[in-house]
Structures are given as structure tokens and as C-alpha cells.
Amino acid sequence: MANNPKLTVxxxxxxxxxxxxxxxVMSIGRRESMDICIPESSRSGxxxxxxxxxxxxxxxxxxxxxDSTNGTRINDKQITEQELKDSDLILFGMVEVLYEAKxxxxxxxxxxxxxxxxxxxxxxxxxxxxxxxxAGREAVRNANVRRAIIAVVALLGLCAxxxxxxxxxxSFSA
Numbered sequence: 001m002a003n004n005p006k007l008t009v010x011x012x013x014x015x016x017x018x019x020x021x022x023x024x025v026m027s028i029g030r031r032e033s034m035d036i037c038i039p040e041s042s043r044s045g046x047x048x049x050x051x052x053x054x055x056x057x058x059x060x061x062x063x064x065x066x067d068s069t070n071g072t073r074i075n076d077k078q079i080t081e082q083e084l085k086d087s088d089l090i091l092f093g094m095v096e097v098l099y100e101a102k103x104x105x106x107x108x109x110x111x112x113x114x115x116x117x118x119x120x121x122x123x124x125x126x127x128x129x130x131x132x133x134x135a136g137r138e139a140v141r142n143a144n145v146r147r148a149i150i151a152v153v154a155l156l157g158l159c160a161x162x163x164x165x166x167x168x169x170x171s172f173s174a
Contacts, residue, residue, distance in 0.1 A: 007021065010089075087099070
């Protein structure tokens with residue numbers, strides 16, 4: 001790594017996987033076309049962007065949420081856009097990652113404890129929960145749409161049977 005900051009995944013299957021931040025703009029999401037792809041259901045397809053800039057002779061990255069469904073948090077604070085500091089804990093939906101910029105001048109001193117992930121069980125896979133507050137409404141709406149489609153198909157089928165019956169009746173009476 002050539003003095004570039006990195007993101008290290010702390011979440012389940014990809015725990016320990018690091019991504020070097022080496023572009024001016026890096027996309028993050030669950031789509032394979034993203035610069036940083038973490039295929040996990042609580043993340044949006046294009047969840048957020050990391051934007052590099054230079055300030056006071058040092059490289060800084062700003063994290064910008066991309067109106068994601070389950071949001072982005074830095075150190076347990078909901079954000080839409082914020083400059084990252086060394087050791088920031090970022091939560092993309094349910095996926096936690098660590099921002100590391102140790103070789104760069106620190107933006108500010110941090111008092112948060114370091115995290116030792118070496119003793120964590122990486123074999124456990126837990127189902128994720130959809131944090132979308134509208135998820136229940138969407139499920140009800142989808143169920144209602146399915147019922148309406150079934151009703152329309154049944155009505156069309158009944159009309160076809162009646163029409164076939166009338167045609168048969170007319171052919172026998174003629």
C-alpha cells in the first residue's frame with residue numbers, strides 16, 4: 001500500500017478484507033460494478049461515494065451517502081456527508097468497516113479504543129434485517145397487487161368460459 005488510506009471490513013464473511021483508497025472518487029455498494037463491492041443485502045446497489053481531496057498538504061477522504069435505503073453512520077452518528085478521520089467506524093446498512101489512514105497526518109486526535117478483530121468468529125453467518133421503515137408497507141402493497149392480478153385473471157377466465165358456453169349454445173340452436 002503506497003501511503004493510501006484503506007477500508008477494512010469488520011462484518012462476517014468478508015471480515016478482514018481491505019480495500020485501498022487509490023482513486024479520486026470511489027463508489028461503494030453491493031453491485032459488482034462498484035469500486036468497493038460488498039454483496040450484502042442491507043447495502044444499496046450504489047450506497048455511497050468516497051471523494052479524495054487535499055487539505056493542508058494531506059490527503060483526506062469525504063464519505064457521501066448516496067440516499068441509501070438503510071443509511072450510513074460514522075462512529076454511530078447518521079451522516080449524509082462527512083470527512084473521515086483515522087480509525088472511524090463506518091456502518092453501511094448493517095456492514096461495519098474501519099477507515100485507516102495511519103500513514104497520513106491525523107485530522108484530529110481520537111480517544112476511541114482500538115478494535116481487535118483477531119478473536120472474532122468469522123464462520124457465523126446471520127441473516128440481516130431490512131431496516132427500511134417502509135418495508136412492511138411494501139410487502140402489503142405487493143401482496144395486494146398479487147391478489148388484484150389473480151382476481152383479474154380469474155375474471156377473464158370466467159368471461160372466457162361464459163363466452164365459450166354462449167358460442168356452443170348458439171351453434172346448437174341454429
